[in-house]
Amino acid sequence: MEDGNGRRSGHYPRGVTERTQHDDTGPGTPDPEKVHTFDLIDKVPGVSDGGTSPDGDAPEPEAGPAEEPAPREPGRVARALAAARSGVGRTARRGVAAVRRRLPATRRGKVLLAGGTAAVVVLAVVAGVLVDAELRHRALLATPGGVRSLAEKPTEQWSIDLEDPISATLVQMPGVLAVVGGGEVRGVDPASGEVRWTVEVGEEGLSCGPVAGLGSYGPGAVEPADPLVCVSSSGAGKQDVTVIDPDGATKTRAVDSDAVIVPAAGGGLVSFELTGGDQERRPMVVDKLGVPHLPKGFVGPDLVVRTEDARTGAERWSETVPFDAPRPESCVSYDQNEPTLDVAGALSWDVRDALVEVQGCGVSAAFLRDGTRLDDPKDSADPPANGMDMASFAPLPDGGWVAPGTESTDAGAPNDVVHLPDGGSVTLAGQVLVPWASDGRDPGLVLERVGTGTEARSTDEGDAGARLWTAPRLAATTLLARVSGTAVVVDEEGAVRAIDLGTGADRWTLDPEVLSLGGMAWVAQSLVFGAYTDGDTLLLPASAEADGEASGLRLLAVDLRDGSVRWEIEQETPYTQLVSVDGYLAQITQQGVVGLG
Numbered sequence: 001m002e003d004g005n006g007r008r009s010g011h012y013p014r015g016v017t018e019r020t021q022h023d024d025t026g027p028g029t030p031d032p033e034k035v036h037t038f039d040l041i042d043k044v045p046g047v048s049d050g051g052t053s054p055d056g057d058a059p060e061p062e063a064g065p066a067e068e069p070a071p072r073e074p075g076r077v078a079r080a081l082a083a084a085r086s087g088v089g090r091t092a093r094r095g096v097a098a099v100r101r102r103l104p105a106t107r108r109g110k111v112l113l114a115g116g117t118a119a120v121v122v123l124a125v126v127a128g129v130l131v132d133a134e135l136r137h138r139a140l141l142a143t144p145g146g147v148r149s150l151a152e153k154p155t156e157q158w159s160i161d162l163e164d165p166i167s168a169t170l171v172q173m174p175g176v177l178a179v180v181g182g183g184e185v186r187g188v189d190p191a192s193g194e195v196r197w198t199v200e201v202g203e204e205g206l207s208c209g210p211v212a213g214l215g216s217y218g219p220g221a222v223e224p225a226d227p228l229v230c231v232s233s234s235g236a237g238k239q240d241v242t243v244i245d246p247d248g249a250t251k252t253r254a255v256d257s258d259a260v261i262v263p264a265a266g267g268g269l270v271s272f273e274l275t276g277g278d279q280e281r282r283p284m285v286v287d288k289l290g291v292p293h294l295p296k297g298f299v300g301p302d303l304v305v306r307t308e309d310a311r312t313g314a315e316r317w318s319e320t321v322p323f324d325a326p327r328p329e330s331c332v333s334y335d336q337n338e339p340t341l342d343v344a345g346a347l348s349w350d351v352r353d354a355l356v357e358v359q360g361c362g363v364s365a366a367f368l369r370d371g372t373r374l375d376d377p378k379d380s381a382d383p384p385a386n387g388m389d390m391a392s393f394a395p396l397p398d399g400g401w402v403a404p405g406t407e408s409t410d411a412g413a414p415n416d417v418v419h420l421p422d423g424g425s426v427t428l429a430g431q432v433l434v435p436w437a438s439d440g441r442d443p444g445l446v447l448e449r450v451g452t453g454t455e456a457r458s459t460d461e462g463d464a465g466a467r468l469w470t471a472p473r474l475a476a477t478t479l480l481a482r483v484s485g486t487a488v489v490v491d492e493e494g495a496v497r498a499i500d501l502g503t504g505a506d507r508w509t510l511d512p513e514v515l516s517l518g519g520m521a522w523v524a525q526s527l528v529f530g531a532y533t534d535g536d537t538l539l540l541p542a543s544a545e546a547d548g549e550a551s552g553l554r555l556l557a558v559d560l561r562d563g564s565v566r567w568e569i570e571q572e573t574p575y576t577q578l579v580s581v582d583g584y585l586a587q588i589t590q591q592g593v594v595g596l597g
Contacts, residue, residue, distance in 0.1 A: 139440030140535055141583040143397070144172070144223075146440065148583035150537035150557050153567035154596040158193025160186070162592040170579045170586060170593065171211050172224040176246050177581045179593055180208045185230065187248050190584035193595050197248030202232025202240050209263035210351065223353050224581075229263035229310040241269060243311045251311055259304075262351050266369060269310040270351055272358055274344060277301030277323055284332055284339040292328045292339045300326060300343050303363040305356070307371065317371030326362030354395045366393045366403070374403055394434055398442035398459070402432045418446055418459065426457055426465040433479035433489070437531035437538070443501055447487060449476055454489070456504060471504040478524040480531045481538050486560050488538055490528075494518040498563060508563030515542060515556060529575045532585070537566055541578050544570065 140146040160179065162168050168181030176196065177188040183203035187196045201208075208230040228244040234254065239261055242252045255261065259273035277300045284292045306318035333342035347360035355374075357366040366374040374393055392404045399421035404414040405428075418426040430450035444460040445468055453472040458464055476489040480496070487501045494517035496510035510516075520527050532539040537557050544552030555569040555578075576588040585596040 136439070136441070136535075140533075141440075143438055143440045145437035145530065145532040145580055146583055147532050147534045147539065147580050147585060148597075150532070150534045150539050150566070153557070153569065154585060157191075157595040157597045159594045160188065160193060160195070160592050165588050165590060165592050166576060168576075168588055168593070169208060169211060170577050170588060171208055171228060172579055172581050173228055173246050174224045174226050175582050177579070177584075177586050177593075178208065178225070178228050178244070180206065180230070185228065185244060187244075187246070188586075188593070190581040190586060190595065191597075199242065199244050199248065199250050201230045201242050202234055204235075205231070205233035205239075207231050207263060210265050210353070223265055225263075225265070227267050227311070229267065229269060231261050231263060231269075241310055243267065253313065255313075259306075260347065260349075262349065263310070264307065264351050264356070264369070265353050267310050268316065268369070269308050270349075270356055271304075271306045271308070272347060272349060273304045273306070274301040274347070274360075275304055275320075277343075279343050281340060281342050281345070284328075284341045286339055292332050294326065294328050294331060294341070298326070299323060300331065300362045303347075303358065303360060303365075305358060305365065305367065307356070307369075319365070319367070319371065319373070321358075321363045321365045321377070323362040330359065331361035352395055355393050355401060357393050368401075374401075376406075396432075396446070397435060397438050402434065416448070418457075420459055420461075420464060422461055424461070424464050426459065428457060429455070433476055435479045435482040435487075437481040437483065437533050439483045439533065439535050443482065443485075445501070447476070447479055447482075447489075452492075454499075454504070456501075469502075469504040471499065474499065474504070477522050480524075480528070480540065481533055481560075483533050483538065483560060484535055488531075488558075488560070490517055490524050492522070494520065496558075498560070510558065510563050514565055515540070530578060532578075532580055533560070536560055541575060543575070 141148070162179070163182055165181070168179060171178040171180060173187070175190075177190045179186045179188055180201075183201060183206070185199045185201055185208060187198070188194065189196060208225075208228055210225055210229075226246060230242040230244065232240050232242070234240045237256070237258055239255045239257065240252055241255055241261070242250055244250050257271065257273070259271040262270045262272070264270045278295075278298060279301050285295070286292050300323045302323050303321040304318060305321060307316045308314060309316060331341055331343060331346050332339050333345040334340065335342075343361045347358070349356070349358040351357075354369050355366065356369070358364065364375070365377065368374065393401060395401050396418070400419045402416050402418050405417050407415065413431060415430055416428045416432045418428065418432060420426065426446075428446075428448045428450075430448045433447040433449060433454075442459075445456045445458050448455050448457060450470075452475045453470060454474040454476045455470045456468040458466040458468055474489070474497070475492040476497075477492055478490040479487060480490065481488040482501065485501050486498050486507060488496065488498050490496055495512060496515055496517075498507040498509075499505060500507055517524055517527055527543045529541045529543075536559070538560055540556045540558065542554050542556055544554055551572070551574045553571045553573055553575050555571070557566040557568065558564070559566050571589075573589050578585065578587045580586075587594055587596060
């Protein structure tokens with residue numbers, strides 16, 4: 001989508017945007033007018049350049065070309081178009097002349113007119129600013145971590161008691177908080193806590209989603225579930241699938257399958273089914289060094305990956321991933337610390353917004369939601385077929401996805417490749433830093449960790465891949481937030497630092513007495529459990545102690561401008577789940593669910 005200057009929507013020209021300075025037009029900022037400029041014109045295109053002037057005088061005729069033979073008589077369509085153009089021209093000229101006749105002739109009248117015109121211009125600017133601010137606010141609230149306001153310390157607004165809150169799950173739906181647990185799903189108004197509807201579902205093996213999870217790229221952001229898909233066991237190898245719309249309307253159907261069934265975005269259902277091959281579960285041979293070995297001639301099962309419409313069961317796509325070149329460690333599970341050949345138990349998967357990734361004994365693959373295969377099944381060196389860890393593929397908040405490259409590197413880990421929404425790609429010199437939270441706007445760049453430094457690469461269509469800046473002394477391991485021209489990262493020393501998104505210049509470093517990850521910098525998600533923002537403040541739910549041994553939780557609100565602590569809440573409750581639904585925060589506690597605001 002392009003604006004009037006030919007630029008893509010969501011991108012900003014260099015030298016003017018959040019690549020260079022803090023965004024003073026973000027939510028909660030009072031002085032956005034200074035970034036709006038207007039050019040005044042002194043002619044009306046297509047009117048003042050020809051025909052009768054506003055004063056009624058005809059222009060001087062121009063010398064025409066030499067006379068040519070008369071053309072053919074125009075047809076009906078041509079005559080109609082000519083008549084329409086003539087009519088539009090006459091109407092425009094008459095309108096301009098009428099305006100000129102009504103302009104005041106006296107000095108006082110002209111002064112009054114100038115004042116009124118200025119007032120109209122000011123009102124137009126203010127209206128434009130308000131509209132722009134509203135659009136930005138909506139974009140922020142549409143992100144998984146967008147919050148209406150974090151300016152003041154939130155307090156409990158409502159609460160719902162649960163019998164077993166620790167096993168409950170909170171799922172975002174459009175305008176609805178779904179509370180899953182105890183064999184039922186409750187649709188709750190996130191602002192008031194009113195229970196709008198309750199749906200009974202099976203309790204055994206209950207799983208509803210899609211939900212965000214913690215992975216190697218931090219908390220996996222997912223779009224609100226519309227509809228919500230729940231899977232439960234009904235015994236005898238059968239499973240029930242319940243589809244719930246935001247208004248509480250439901251449909252349940254039985255699925256007779258031994259496959260693993262996982263809720264997916266877009267009302268989908270992903271199934272993973274092992275077929276054929278040796279699936280017997282038995283002890284595994286281990287050598288003196290503790291390395292497991294597969295039985296001689298072992299051939300495991302193939303894997304059928306299938307996506308269907310959860311409501312109807314209609315297949316959307318399916319693909320069989322053949323068994324090939326297994327790694328022994330990908331086929332083993334441990335039963336009371338004893339290695340066991342367990343093909344089914346070793347299967348793992350990651351289903352996010354736009355991606356499906358699966359890995360197991362001799363099988364691995366990655367797909368887009370529409371079934372497009374991301375890895376090359378014919379290339380044994382192509383990830384994840386060479387044993388990449390899960391979440392080696394990840395969706396990007398601005399569209400597109402990131403995948404590991406196939407070239408070997410000195411560092412051992414492959415460099416990432418960013419696949420852009422327009423179909424292009426950017427091969428990085430390191431690993432991409434995917435933001436845990438954003439303000440919903442695309443800055444036209446990605447950050448990457450390169451060796452012991454950090455770099456910014458352009459994702460704009462005109463200069464995709466161009467290196468915008470380099471911070472050689474910033475060894476960022478995690479990108480907590482990308483908001484209003486500021487990037488908040490964790491460096492390899494465990495410090496939380498903010499940099500200018502446009503230049504890489506340091507802005508502030510959080511006092512280590514307030515929060516420091518120390519030696520846990522490379523596994524930040526073990527101590528920090530998410531990120532939320534209102535555009536001015538960053539909220540981090542973190543472990544009460546840096547070593548992660550304490551059971552309490554801290555809700556830490558940091559001012560994005562200077563790194564000062566706006567407020568802090570200490571809780572005895574260990575972390576379970578904190579979500580934002582339509583900009584309202586909700587949290588699971590030891591008693592149930594509470595709304596914070």
